[in-house]
Amino acid sequence: MENQQVGSIHFQIDFSQPLYEQILDQFRSSIAKGEIDLGDKIPSVRELAQALKINPNTVMRAYQELERDGLTEKRRGQGTFVTASKEQVDHFRHQLAGKYIESFILQMENLGYSWSDIKTYMDKKHLGN
Amino acid sequence: MENQQVGSIHFQIDFSQPLYEQILDQFRSSIAKGEIDLGDKIPSVRELAQALKINPNTVMRAYQELERDGLTEKRRGQGTFVTASKEQVDHFRHQLAGKYIESFILQMENLGYSWSDIKTYMDKKHLGN
DNA sequence: CTAAGTGTATTATATCACTTAATACACTTG
DNA sequence: CAAGTGTATTAAGTGATATAATACACTTAG
Numbered sequence: 001m002e003n004q005q006v007g008s009i010h011f012q013i014d015f016s017q018p019l020y021e022q023i024l025d026q027f028r029s030s031i032a033k034g035e036i037d038l039g040d041k042i043p044s045v046r047e048l049a050q051a052l053k054i055n056p057n058t059v060m061r062a063y064q065e066l067e068r069d070g071l072t073e074k075r076r077g078q079g080t081f082v083t084a085s086k087e088q089v090d091h092f093r094h095q096l097a098g099k100y101i102e103s104f105i106l107q108m109e110n111l112g113y114s115w116s117d118i119k120t121y122m123d124k125k126h127l128g129n
Numbered sequence: 130m131e132n133q134q135v136g137s138i139h140f141q142i143d144f145s146q147p148l149y150e151q152i153l154d155q156f157r158s159s160i161a162k163g164e165i166d167l168g169d170k171i172p173s174v175r176e177l178a179q180a181l182k183i184n185p186n187t188v189m190r191a192y193q194e195l196e197r198d199g200l201t202e203k204r205r206g207q208g209t210f211v212t213a214s215k216e217q218v219d220h221f222r223h224q225l226a227g228k229y230i231e232s233f234i235l236q237m238e239n240l241g242y243s244w245s246d247i248k249t250y251m252d253k254k255h256l257g258n
Numbered sequence: 259c260t261a262a263g264t265g266t267a268t269t270a271t272a273t274c275a276c277t278t279a280a281t282a283c284a285c286t287t288g
Numbered sequence: 289c290a291a292g293t294g295t296a297t298t299a300a301g302t303g304a305t306a307t308a309a310t311a312c313a314c315t316t317a318g
Contacts, residue, residue, distance in 0.1 A: 018305060025239070033241040044264060055307045060266075077264045077315030093240050100240075101251060104233040110158040111222050111229075122230060122248075147276060173293060184278045189295075206286030206293045264315070272307075279300080286293070 006043050006051045008036065019054055023062035031071050031082055032093050039084040042072065135172050135180045138165065148183055152191035160200050160211055161222050168213040171201065 002013035009030055013022055030036045042048075045063060049056040063080055066072045070088045074080050083089065108118050131142035138159055142151055159165045171177075174192060178185040192209055195201045199217045203209050212218065237247050 020305080029239040029241075032239070045266090046263080057308090058306060061305095063265085074265060075315085076266085076313075079264060093242075097237060097240055097242060097250065100233060100236045104229060107229045108226060110154070110161070111226055112158075112162040113222075113226060119251075121226065149276080174295090175292085186279090187277060190276095192294085203294060204286085205284070205295085208293060259318100261318085262316090265313085267312080268310085270308080272305100274305080275303090277300100277302080279298100281297085283296080284294085287291090288289105 002052060004051055006048060009042075011052060013052060013054075019058050020061040020065070023048075023052075023059060024065050027062070027066055028069065028071065028092075028096075031089060036082055038082055038086060038089070040082045041079050042082065044079055131181060133180055135177060138171075140181060142181060142183075148181075149187050149190040149194070152177075152181075152188060153194050156191070156195055157198065157200065157221075157225075160218060165211055167211055167215060167218070169211045170208050171211065173208055 002011065004011045004013070009026070011023070011026060013019065027036075027042065036042065043051070045056050045059045049059045052059075063072065063074070066080075067074060069092055070083060071092055072080050072082055105115070105118065113121065131140065133140045133142070138155070140152070140155060142148065156165075156171065165171065172180070174185050174188045178188045181188075192201065192203070195209075196203060198221055199212060200221055201209050201211055234244070234247065242250065
């Protein structure tokens with residue numbers, strides 16, 4: 001149940017998921033939503049580890065995955081930076097959204113809901129939005 | 130990569146998820162979709178364990194969760210049976226579907242998609258359905 | 259050049275979820 | 289009574305996760 005502000009980023013850490021996944025997801029979200037600007041530097045491995053009171057290796061694991069996502073670039077001796085390419089971020093958003101949708105539809109179909117069921121169901125669920 | 134037919138139920142087992150979760154999900158789906166009739170007996174713990182070549186304790190874990198879902202009832206000395214109540218099955222479907230939708234929407238919002246974004250996105254994704 | 263701060267790599271250890279194994283008990287039915 | 293149910297217990301093994309300590313290569317500020 002940690003609750004930390006590091007630079008411009010707010011971290012919510014608990015024990016419901018692996019730590020490195022939570023860090024990864026919160027960076028993904030912050031970058032995707034533009035809460036961190038393109039090209040910005042993100043906290044160093046040691047700095048974030050110290051702030052969140054976790055091991056540097058755990059932060060490293062999240063940062064490596066971020067780079068594989070194409071969301072960050074690392075410069076040895078300088079730090080880790082958000083990609084300057086809006087296209088890369090958009091590609092990531094589009095790709096992950098596709099996976100989310102596929103797996104959501106599969107879940108619903110496993111419960112016996114057809115595609116049209118899903119649409120009407122979701123309309124009811126979010127009338128006000 | 131197991132692929133087994135046990136009674137009227139077909140099982141797909143791999144190592145991508147815990148075994149007990151896969152068994153659980155496949156029973157949930159079979160019952161929700163009506164592929165197993167209300168009141169039917171499902172395989173005994175030992176029988177399913179033997180057929181899938183896994184430990185009885187692992188099957189037990191899945192069966193206990195099924196009962197907590199309200200989808201099955203156990204009769205000591207007789208076996209495990211699908212609930213005879215259509216209402217219970219419908220309640221389970223409705224409840225789980227709600228959780229799926231909530232978590233799906235949260236995922237999409239974390240990627241920066243608004244509710245209207247999601248709807249148009251999903252329409253494109255499934256034009257033919 | 260030096261010191262401090264970067265990312266990176268390695269080795270060891272600890273914990274927890276998951277799974278298996280072996281065994282035993284209580285209950286029901288033929 | 290025998291065979292088949294669900295259930296409980298104890299022990300052990302494995303892999304993912306996380307920590308700890310340490311070291312190396314690189315970059316920049318001073």
